[in-house]
């Protein structure tokens with residue numbers, strides 16, 4: 001996988017963790033209720049901040065915009081040339097490029113990646 005996509009996916013993971021911590025309903029999902037320690041939250045926030053330094057500011061701004069707009073699922077999988085975020089059919093050339101380059105969906109703007 002493209003290393004830039006991997007970094008963005010890790011960032012998304014941190015954002016989901018930090019968001020779930022604030023969401024009480026998440027705790028109802030059948031897990032043992034554990035209140036995250038302030039130590040864990042600090043570590044997660046630090047990890048997130050460290051990642052953001054690795055990302056081009058323009059790409060980070062784009063990521064933040066999409067995260068705000070859709071509330072999650074910023075980096076999505078391409079499934080048979082369809083965007084996994086908005087389900088639009090992608091041009092074959094674009095779908096092929098996301099194997100090696102950082103590419104966004106022309107419809108929803110999400111970052112795309114391909115899994116064999």
Ligand SMILES: [Zn+2]
Nearest residue numbers: 083086105108
């Ligand atoms: Zn899309």
